Amino acid sequence: MAEIIAALDEAGANTLLDTAISLIPLQSDSGSGSLGPFVASYAVSASLTNGDVDLIPPDIIRIDDLRVDWDINFSFGIDLSTILPDFCLPQVCINIPCVGRVCTPKICIDWPTISIPVHFADFIKADADFRLDISLVGGVWKVQAVIVGIPNLQFGATTAALLAAIGLAVTPILLAIPFIGPFLALAVNAILLAIGIAGLAGFLGPILTPFVSGIKIPIYDQPQLFPVLPAQSAVDPQVDIVIDAIAASVAHNGAEDELVLTADISA
Amino acid sequence: MSLTEAEAVFASVHETALNDLITAFCTDRPRYLVYGSPSFVPVTTVAETAMPGIPFPGIPGGINWRIRLGVPRIDLFKQTDPLPPELVLGPGQFSGRLDAELCIDCRKIRIDPKPPRPNSPTYGDNPNNPDKPRDTHPIAELTCFKLQVFLIGHLEHVMASNGEDAIALAVDQVEIVDIKPTDLESFLECLLFMILQAVLAEIRLPLRALRAGAFQLVPTVGPLIEDDQIKMRGTL
Numbered sequence: 406m407a408e409i410i411a412a413l414d415e416a417g418a419n420t421l422l423d424t425a426i427s428l429i430p431l432q433s434d435s436g437s438g439s440l441g442p443f444v445a446s447y448a449v450s451a452s453l454t455n456g457d458v459d460l461i462p463p464d465i466i467r468i469d470d471l472r473v474d475w476d477i478n479f480s481f482g483i484d485l486s487t488i489l490p491d492f493c494l495p496q497v498c499i500n501i502p503c504v505g506r507v508c509t510p511k512i513c514i515d516w517p518t519i520s521i522p523v524h525f526a527d528f529i530k531a532d533a534d535f536r537l538d539i540s541l542v543g544g545v546w547k548v549q550a551v552i553v554g555i556p557n558l559q560f561g562a563t564t565a566a567l568l569a570a571i572g573l574a575v576t577p578i579l580l581a582i583p584f585i586g587p588f589l590a591l592a593v594n595a596i597l598l599a600i601g602i603a604g605l606a607g608f609l610g611p612i613l614t615p616f617v618s619g620i621k622i623p624i625y626d627q628p629q630l631f632p633v634l635p636a637q638s639a640v641d642p643q644v645d646i647v648i649d650a651i652a653a654s655v656a657h658n659g660a661e662d663e664l665v666l667t668a669d670i671s672a
Numbered sequence: 673m674s675l676t677e678a679e680a681v682f683a684s685v686h687e688t689a690l691n692d693l694i695t696a697f698c699t700d701r702p703r704y705l706v707y708g709s710p711s712f713v714p715v716t717t718v719a720e721t722a723m724p725g726i727p728f729p730g731i732p733g734g735i736n737w738r739i740r741l742g743v744p745r746i747d748l749f750k751q752t753d754p755l756p757p758e759l760v761l762g763p764g765q766f767s768g769r770l771d772a773e774l775c776i777d778c779r780k781i782r783i784d785p786k787p788p789r790p791n792s793p794t795y796g797d798n799p800n801n802p803d804k805p806r807d808t809h810p811i812a813e814l815t816c817f818k819l820q821v822f823l824i825g826h827l828e829h830v831m832a833s834n835g836e837d838a839i840a841l842a843v844d845q846v847e848i849v850d851i852k853p854t855d856l857e858s859f860l861e862c863l864l865f866m867i868l869q870a871v872l873a874e875i876r877l878p879l880r881a882l883r884a885g886a887f888q889l890v891p892t893v894g895p896l897i898e899d900d901q902i903k904m905r906g907t908l
Contacts, residue, residue, distance in 0.1 A: 408689035410675065410682070411886035413908075417680035420908045421887065627885040633696060633878065635834055640718050644700040646692060648884055661674035663682075668884035672695035 407652070407667030418466065418664045419458040422550075425622050426455040432616050440481050441604030447479035451616040456530070460655045460662035466535040466550050473558075475613055476526040485516035485579075488595040489588050492516070514584050521596075523574045527563045531556040531617055537653040538621075541629060548625035548653045548666065555618045564605040568597050624653065625666055646670045679892060679905035683883035687748040687766075687900045693877050698743045704874055708738030711777045735776060741871060742771035744823075746841070748897045758847045759824050764897050766841065768823045768872075772864060775816035821864055822847045825872070827895055827902065836878040839895050839902065843869045879904065 413421060433450040456470035491513060498508035535550035572593055579585050579592050627648065634644040650669040655662055675682040685693075698705055702719050709725035710733065716722045725734030746768050747753040751761040753769060761767045825843045832838035846865040851857035882902060883889060893905040 406686060408686045408692075409882070409884045409886075410684045411883045411889075412675040412682040413887060414674065414676040414680055417676065417887075417908055420680070625886055631881070631884060633693060633881040634832065637833055640701075640703055640716050641833075642700055642718060644697050646696045646881070651884075659674040661676065663675055665675070666886045668886065670689050670692050670884060672692045672699060 408670055409668040410665065411667075412656075412658075412663045412665045414661050414663055415458055415460050418460055419455070421624070421664075422458055422466070422468070422622060423455045425624065426453050429453055429620075429622070434612070434615070436612075438608050438611060439604070440479070440608045441600035443481040443483060443600070445479045445481035445608065447477055447612060449475060449477040449479075449612050451475040451613065453616075453620065456532075460664055461534075462655045462657045462662060464537045464654055465553070466537070466655065466664070467532070468535065469532045470530045471533050471556075471617070472528050472530050473613060473616055474526070474528045475616070476524075477609075477612070478522070478524050480520055480522040482518055482520045483596060484518040485582070485592060488599065489516050489592055492584060492588070517582060519575075519578050519582070521571070521575050521578060523567075523571050525567050525570045527566065529558050529560060529563065529613065531558055533617065533620070535620075535622060537624070537655070539651055539653055541651075544629045546625065546627050546629055546648055546651045547623065548651065550622040550624055552618060552620045555614060558610060558613060558617065560606055560609060563609070564602045567605055567609075568600065568602070571600065572597055624664075625651065631670070646672060677893075677905060680907050681887055681889045682903070682905050683879070683886070683889050684901040684903045685882040687746060687752070690746055690748065690877075690882075690902065693881060694746065694875060695743050697875050697877070704871060705741040705743070706738070708775075709734065709736040709777075711736035712738035712775070731781060736779075737777070738773075738775045739867060740773040740775075741868075744768045744770040744841075744872070748900045748902065750900060752900065755824075756822055756847050756849050759822055759845060761824060765824055765826050765844070766897060768825065768841070768843075770821055770823075770868075771818060772821050773816055773818045775814055778813040778815045819848055819851075819860070819864075821868070822849070823865075823868060827897060828873075829891070829895060830873075830876055832876045832878045834878075836880060837891065838876040838878045839882070840874075840876050841872040843872055 431450055431452050435448040437444055437446045452474050454472040456468045459467040461467055493511055493513035496508050496511040498506055500506050533556045534553040536553050538549045538551045540547050575593055575596055579589055629648050630645050631648050632643055632645055636643040648668055649671055652667045654665050656665045703721045706720040707723050708720060709723050713720040713722040725736045727734040746766050748766050749761055749763055755761060755767055823843050824845045825841050828840045828842045830838050830840045846861045846868060848857055848861050888908045889904060889906045891904045891906040895902050895904045
């Protein structure tokens with residue numbers, strides 16, 4: 406029999422994980438990725454919010470609707486010549502008496518390459534299983550809930566909203582280009598079509614998945630030389646015990662599933 | 673039956689771990705088990721606690737004494753360790769067993785050199801008196817005896833010295849076995865009852881330590897003694 410037993414019911418585990426997940430600091434990353442046919446550089450940050458905890462014996466903590474709030478700034482460059490038709494003012498010739506035939510040169514518009522910055526923030530939810538992991542490293546006992554596998558992130562309506570955001574971001578930039586007027590709608594549609602829903606999912610997935618796939622939620626973190634009482638004076642030094650062993654499990658006790666930690670100690 | 677029952681959090685500590693905690697306290701702060709007056713313990717240190725001598729007229733500095741207690745071994749209900757028949761361990765109680773050594777500094781007293789009155793009880797002690805009785809004591813002699821003490825008690829929910837929720841061991845009854853005459857046994861039991869109440873009340877173990885720091889627990893049920901354990905239930 407374990408010397409020390411501590412247990413939480415599912416409601417308690419929910420409260421514990423609410424706190425533990427909220428204490429995970431904001432994570433951020435930057436880099437570049439494929440946005441459809443374009444290459445976008447990005448800076449992204451993400452934070453996590455606990456969902457609903459389901460304890461599953463013998464060692465799984467399932468969190469339904471684990472929420473990832475993310476905020477991304479990205480920009481990508483487009484050579485408009487690749488999506489818009491060449492636009493030329495044709496040569497015009499007129500006969501001028503005493504002068505002869507005069508022609509204007511043919512003038513072709515060289516569509517520029519533009520950079521489109523986009524800011525977007527949203528959240529996704531995922532269902533994830535976590536397995537209890539116990540370690541003693543550097544004299545510290547840790548029990549963590551470590552995510553099992555890589556959850557499938559469902560972006561859903563997020564992608565449509567992000568496409569709309571890209572459309573909004575690109576329009577004022579295009580409006581500043583001479584002669585673009587007749588081609589504005591064509592250019593916007595061409596850009597959005599080129600990116601597409603699949604392009605956005607392919608862009609966001611690899612960026613946001615690491616924020617979820619690497620989650621370790623701290624459950625227990627105590628020094629092996631555990632302080633019972635702090636030093637209070639020269640004649641009352643600190644009192645310590647040694648935590649010799651820690652175990653963690655999900656147990657089905659009676660009608661409840663409980664998160665159970667056990668410890669053995671010595672003086 | 674679940675561990676948490678109707679609460680969100682449960683914690684228990686088995687009597688073996690409780691004894692480890694008490695041993696740790698007594699090992700790191702041994703002065704809580706050793707008390708003595710100046711000829712034994714001139715100053716309080718980590719190892720010993722200095723106390724005044726017992727004042728008595730004619731004894732300079734009073735009667736010097738020392739008590740040295742062993743680390744108590746606690747047995748939580750249900751009973752595991754044997755007890756003398758006078759003690760019965762009931763539900764919610766703990767029993768304890770420890771050694772106690774009591775000493776006094778038995779000294780020959782230098783009497784007042786002023787001429788004694790003939791009817792003074794110290795008349796015969798005048799070293800100038802040719803009728804002085806034979807000296808049966810050396811100048812100073814350490815006189816000690818050891819006892820094994822059994823006790824019964826219950827838990828009290830208290831605050832530790834650092835303000836944390838804690839438990840303390842409250843002594844209800846003390847028993848010393850086979851001392852005659854019976855009145856002497858009763859006297860010593862009462863003396864040790866008072867001493868052990870005071871000593872054990874100072875060994876305050878934080879609830880945080882009783883659960884090795886696992887989870888938070890604001891107790892709503894307990895701490896109570898059941899099944900050789902101290903159990904607590906409550907909220908996060």
